[in-house]
Structure formats: C-alpha cells, structure tokens
Amino acid sequence: MKILVPVKRVIDYNVKARVKADNTDVDLANVKMAMNPFCEIAVEEAVRLKEQGTATEIVVVSIGDKACQEQLRTALALGADRAIQIDTDLKLGSLQVAKLLQKVVEEEQPEMVILGKQAIDSDNNQTGQMLAALTNMPQGTFASEVKVADGKVEVTREVDGGLQTVALNLPAIVSTDLRLNEPRYASLPNIMKAKRKPLDVKNASEMGVELTSKINLVKVEEPAQRAGGVMVESVAELVEKLKSEAKVIA
C-alpha cells in the first residue's frame, strides 16, 4: 500500500507566538520553525505501517516556499521514501491546500492519506476532512489507533465522550490525534541518507487550482490578559473568599 503524508512547516511548538506591533499577523521573523507536531505523528504512523509490512511506499508532501524542504528532509530521515514540495509563496487557506493535495492524490493514487488533525499555527482542523470530501474518500479523524485489515482501515477516534471506532473503505483519509504514537527521533545515518532521497518540486500555480483565499485576515491581537488575583494564606481563607467574595460556592 502506498501512503501519502502531507506535512506542514510551522512555528516550533515550544516557541511562544508574538503578535506584530501593527496587528497584521503573528511575527514569524527569526522564529524557530519545525514540523507541525501532529504531522510528525502522521509520519511516524506511516513508517510503523511500513515496518509492519502493511505499507510499501511513503510519499511526503509539503506546500510552501523552499524552506519547507527542511521538514520534508526530516520526514525522509524518519523513514519516508520520497518527497514532493509544492512551491508557493502565498498564504493559503485549508481549502486551497486540500485542492492542491487532491491533485497529488489523483496523480499518486495512494491507498491511504495520513495527516495531522490540525496545524498549531492556524488551528483550523479542516484540511483532512476537506481532502476527504474532494476525493470522495471516507475520513477517520482524530485517530488514536489505526488498523488495516481486509481492504479496510479501522480507526479509533478520540471523541468528546471517549472513543469511537469506525471502519472505512480504502482508499481513506486518516487524521492523527496526540495519542496515536510517540514519534521517534531521526538517527544521524538516516539524516545523511535522507539527503539522497528524491525530492520533486512542483509549482503550485501550474496545478490548475484557484489559490486565492477569500477569507481576509482583518487583524491579529494579543488575547485579553487576565489580571492576576490575590494569594490566600490557607484553605479556610480560600473557602471563605469563594463563599463571600466570589460567591461561587454556597
């Protein structure tokens, strides 16, 4: 089975995002960037499926300028076989990304697409579901377990009240949640090997997709800061304040 894994280059999750002084966006100048954590989990899952003998080839794809080749090389070092960069300088919405990925799916014909449930920058949580709609594939979102058997994939999903398991016909789209696996680190020999793995570049503007987003970013602000309150000395004082001052307990 061929697996396609789309990955995104985002701000490193240990870095606190700062809003630009002119409130036009978040400031990403000279900020450490990394592969989106949910995408790392997607790469790891694909690699595990290959190690189990279920997957035969893993293709990773990223959309962005040349810098995202860094994340593609990381994915190759983790065990992906080849990479595709869809080159663009534009800031795309999830729908435009899903349409570009649809073109890749049509060309590559993977039996499964595994991708992160959301990117930690835009926090949209849309791309996988949109790609599923555009390709008319079933979707197993927020996966905490993925089992392939008898031409289907069983996906256990993290839902609000607990877990839900669905069976999907292949080809299918799977989006990863945090507890699906714990991604490995790339070894030095594998990082060296990854440099020689194939990486194709396609021009996004030549793929027949309308790339302009029709959602306008009007402004970006710091969230309202919550003023800190008081320190209490004892449990008794806390209970007293909650009763008489905050009036949240009887």
Add this chain to the structure above:
Amino acid sequence: MSILLIAEHDNAELKLDTLKTASAAAQIGGDVHILVAGLGVDGVAAEAAKISGVSKVLVADNAAYEHGLAENLAPMVAELATDYSHILAPATTTGKNYMPRVAALLDVEQISDIISVESSDTFKRPIYAGNAIATVQSEYAKKVVTVRSAAFDKAELTGSAEVVAVSSVTDAGISSFVKQELTESERPELTAAGVVISGGRGMQNGENFQLLDGIADKLGAAIGASRAAVDAGFVPNDMQVGQTGKIVAPDLYIAVGISGAIQHLAGMKDSKVIVAINKDPEAPIFQVADYGLEADLFEALPELESAL
C-alpha cells in the same frame, strides 16, 4: 439572512453546545432553523423546538445518521445549505469532523472555532493555541462556521418552533460505525459543568486523582486534567482541558498541581473564577488565578474537602 444550525446530541438528549451555538446564531441575526440528524430523535427535536429564536426544526431521522458519520451527514447538510446564508455547528469533535467536509462540498473556506461575532461576515477566533486572536472576514456568499461553546451563553428554552421532516437520505456506503466506548461517569460533562476541578502533573499518579473525588462530589464538579497529567498516563485523554483537549468556561475552575502551560490556559482562561493550588510560588498558573494558594496539594485537598 437565514441560518442553519446543526444540533449536537446523542440521539436521546440535546447537548448544551447546541444552546450556546444558538446564541452565536442569534448574534448573527436572521431566521434560524435547526437540523436534528440522527436515529429516533423525536425527543431531541422536541427539545430543539423550544430553543428561543429558532423558527423551524428540520428532522432527518434515519439509521444513516445515527452515529454522525461525516460521509453520510455532510452531503445532506450541503444539500440543505442551498437555502441558507450561514451554516453553524458547535466546534465539538462531532462538528469538527463533518463541518469541513460540508464546507469543501460547498466550495467554501470554513471559519473554525469562533469566539465572537463581529458582524454577519466577520468573526474572531483564536490562533496559535490562543496566543493570538484573529479577526477574519469571509467574502463567501455562504459562511460555514464552527462555534466554541465556551465563549457564548446558552440560549433560553422558551420558544416553540414547527418541526418538519427532511426527506432526502444519503448513505455514502464508504464508512461504518464499529463501536463506541464512552467514559461512564456520574459527574457532569466537563464542557457543561458549572464547577471544574483539574489535576496536573503535581498529582504524581492516577490514584491520587481520587483526592479530587470528594471535593467534586461536594461541589457537583466535573474532573479534568492537564495535558501533562494525560501524557504521563495518570488519566484518560477525554479528561484533558486545554487547546488540544476540551475548552471549558465554568463559574469556578480549580487547578490543582497544574503549572499553567499556555496550552492548558487556552482551555480554561475564560472561567469566571479561577483557583490555583500549587506548591511552586513561581508557577504561571498564579498569574491567571483569582485566588492562589501556595500549598502542598496532599495537605490542602483533604482540608478543602472537609471545609466544604
């Protein structure tokens, strides 16, 4: 303007998230219809008909919709969407699952997880795990929007809308429900509770979470956890409060042994009153807490339980 609101329910009861989303719909303005899709949902539809501001309840009662499979639900919603300017759903795991599929079928970019309505085409939403708030404006004729329930008050149940059946049924036949394992609890749901008490890494292990039980019983509280406590394996993930877990905004939030990582704060900072109990005076949680208590939780919790 006319709004189609998609109800969140479990085939037996309407979820509170629906009432919160109805408030967001009311702020946008216009005629509000609500879709109840499921199996054996007469009771839910009757409840939905009472939501103040809703003028019509559309009921799609069919086995294809029983488990909310996106493959079946999305084409039906997209078909109904023809008649509406806005499609709204709560940003629960259910809404997050089918709504982008609806949006793509309509060739519209979705606006996820709004926390305020600025106008009928402009909304605020958190990005970067709540470290920034974006104001976004949609140029689409149809707006597909998911709503963060914690940011809106619940609508009243004082209305009486007409109930109409939806005839079209889609069963895409490409996915099926296998099983569901829901966490059994006598306690209120995290996102619906008036009081939430959460434990973090400071709880040290899963057994120690029992220290929260007695307090939760006395306060009628739901019990949550930080991602650190979940990652350490103390408690299951569905207890997680935070950007990647549940977003809560109770009247009272008690954080015990939680340092206050950004990702946790994003999930609870809209609570009306925040209490933090932590033995580290430098813990960032104290910067957002209305009442902070620097104490060893193993001493403070039993004391708190008996003081209530």
